[in-house]
Amino acid sequence: MNKKDIIKTLEQIAVYLEIKGENAFRVSAYRKAAQALERDEGTIEEIGDPSKLKGIGKGTASIIEELMEKGESSFLNELKEEIPSGLITLLALPSMGGKKIAKLYQELGVEDAATLRKACEEKKVQALAGFGAKTEEKILAALDDFGKRPDRLPLSLVMPVAEEVTRRLNEFSDINRFELAGSFRRGRETVKDLDFIISTDKPDQVSEQIGLMDNIKQIVGQGETKISLELEFEENLIVPVDFRMVRDEAFATTLHHFTGSKDHNVLMRQRAKENKEKISEYGVESAESGEVTTFTDEPAFFAHFGLPYIPPEVREGYDELETKEADLTLVEQGDIRSDLHMHTTWSDGAQSIREMVEANRERGYTHMAITDHSKFLRVANGLSVERLKRQHEEVRKLNEEFSDFTIFTGIEMDILPDGTLDYDDDILKDIDFVIASIHSGFNQKEDTIMKRLETALRNPHVAMIAHPTGRLIGRRDGYPVDIDRLIDLAKETETILELNANPNRLDLTSEHLKKAQEAGAKVAINTDAHRIDMLDHMPVGVKAARRGWLKKENVVNTWDAETLIAYVNKNR
DNA sequence: GCCGTTTTCGGCCCGACTGTTTTCAGTCG
Known part of the structure; x- marks a missing residue:
């Protein structure tokens, strides 16, 4: 059993105890033990005696030791014998916690969603002390919705909603100031809801205006300081949004x-x-x-x-x-001087080279790279050698127009399924900024993928590996990568790793970024824009970088053009 | 179940809201 398995097991024990109606502090002790393991950077073997970690005592340490010796926990096994596993899934129902589930189980013999539904339909639930007709109705409604909605929404879906709500709040009266808080503000890649903190002297008036907003599917709750909505947008996109109204003096602490x-x-x-x-x-x-x-x-x-x-x-x-x-002094948007990965009409982008250049200049950058797809990617109109040369001629000409701005020639070159690269070295040697990336063979085994990546990393002309895991958040996992090995190789070969700023991608993750920075590998934050408006994903990438504790000096987009190109050319 | 310069027992983060009650428990963030 590895550390992750042990953490999961401890959390599972907590869930079972919760449903057993155990003392809440005992339940949270198991969660805290799991957190203590997670917080420690070492593997379970490196940690050695787990009870020396704060939050792990005799009880949880003995469970961890048993897990390491036998691969299972007799305590958890007993709990599983005692409690039907169907009850665990009921915890996901809104307003259902351990105490209510325990009561339903003990008094009505509810064991899963089906028996709970039956008990509600037979009106047995409302007869229980502490339950009532309304609770019963809510449970039935929740059961109908059960599993229909994802638990967390990807950032890419909620970003437009956040913008829209912000636009509306700006038009409301009686608001001193407001800010979006919650996991969205922390830059998590998925969020459960949007939390707006509003400074106002007239919470009633503000609450009333919010309640009359467009797109309200339902008002989930409304009190003196808070109103909770579900907003519904096209394609069944339902986003829970909370608004908290406070007086201005409490704004900072409420926001926190x-x-x-x-x-x-x-x-x-x-x-x-x-x-x-x-x-x-x-x-x-x-x-x-x-x-x-x-x-x-x-x-x-x-x-x-x-x-x-x-x-x-x-x-x-x-x-x-x-x-x-x-x-804690982390990279910020104002530090960014370049975007080094984007596409034009020469492959699968929507805009011309000139349009992309102008858009980058407007964003206050000092340099950029044009990096269309290579010939392997036929579906994306990848560049033949002949077209590549013509494109780079155009880029160089355009570059001469600007004395205060530098455009690098570039390519996003495929690492082919057989492990070779899409162009030969004598082509690559003349390109300023060569990106290598994987768009095929996602089902290959990890060591095959790693061999492909290693070929690219060891090629002296390859400056950067783009979207190193290939995942699409909420849609596909990406190809299997040994991240530690990738980072070591990146450090050794002085190849840049990309943090892709597209909110659907955001690889590397914050854990990967922390490791990369610690190892001394350099990171680029790039939008991979296929349209001008996608250049505006840069702040999303910067936020993700900050979650990985990245400092300015380790992000190559904060460097000036000369420093960057010197780094890229060092080993060529 | 864990913890201790308020130490081996008695706490453990804090408040809003809902639905149940008629003073509060449960859930949520």
Whole structure:
């Protein structure tokens, strides 16, 4: 059993105990033990004695040891004997938690979705103490929706919704300021909902305007400080959106609270407790005087606890509170001076070279690369050698028009299924910025894929590997890659790895990026734009980079053109 | 179940909302 399996098992035990109606703190102890393992960077073997980690004591350590010896947990096996597995899936129903499920199981013999439905239809549920007719109706409605909707929505789908809601809020009256919080602000690649924090002196009026918005499928909840909606857009795109209304003095702490993550908030509150203080969304309360301190902005809030500003992207409850300011100074959009991966009408892009160049200049960059597909990719009108040469002639001519801007010739060259590259070295040697990438043979075994990648990495003309895992978020997993090996090779051969800024891709992940930075491999953030408007995905990529704790100096797009080309040409 | 410069017991992050109650438990974020 590896570390991931052990973490999963501990979390599974927590779920079973929850349904058993166990003490909530005992349940969370198993979750905390799982988190402690996750937080530690070592493998399970490197950790050695697990009980030396904070959050793992005698009980959970013995379970971990048993898992390592036997590959299974007798405790979990007992729980599985005792509790029908169908109950586990019921936890996914909204407003259903361990306590309610335990009661349904114990008093009505509910074992799964089907028996729960039957109990509701026979009106047995509303007879239980603590349940009622409304609860029964809600359960039936939830069962009807069960499994129809994905748990989390990919960023690419919710981004336009976030923009649309932002546009509408800007038109509302009685709003001092507002900001989008939650996992969207933290830059996660999928989100459960959108959380808007609104500063207002008239929450009733704001709530009323929100309730009259277009596209409302239903109002899920409405209180004095909060209104929760489901907005429905085309193609069955249903996005839950929460709005929290607060007075302006509480805006910073509310924003922090609802930006999360939950684990980060727990760390902050524990820290406050050590100071005899209590954090809530309304401010920081002194336990002694009961006085509440509020803050003008988040930096002031963190400063109150002697902390540097912790960017939203790293608020995941790991070690961000223990990290020194220098390591929290992450790459930002303003640092980006180039986009190094994009397409034109020469292959499968929508715009001409000139149009793409102008669009890049408008975005304030100082250089760029035109990188159309290579000849293997016929469906994308990949460039023959002859067309490649003609295109590069055009790029060079265009480049002469600008004294303050540099256009690199480039190519996104396929790494072929047989492991060879799509062009010979004597073609590649004349190209400024050669990207290599995989668009075929996704079903190959990991070592075959790695051999293909290694060929590209070891070629002195290849500057960068694009979208190194090939995944499409929520649609396909990509091809199998040994990331650690890829990073080591990238470092050794001084080949750049791409963080693809397209919200459907976003490979590398934050874990990959952390490893790359630690290993000393360089990263590029590129939009891979096929249209001008896709160039605007750059901030999405920057956010993803910040989730990977990337510093400016390790992101090659922040370098000037001379430094970049010197790095690329070093080994040629 | 875990933890301790408030230490071996008694806490464990905090508040809003809903639906059930008639003062609060459960769920959620």
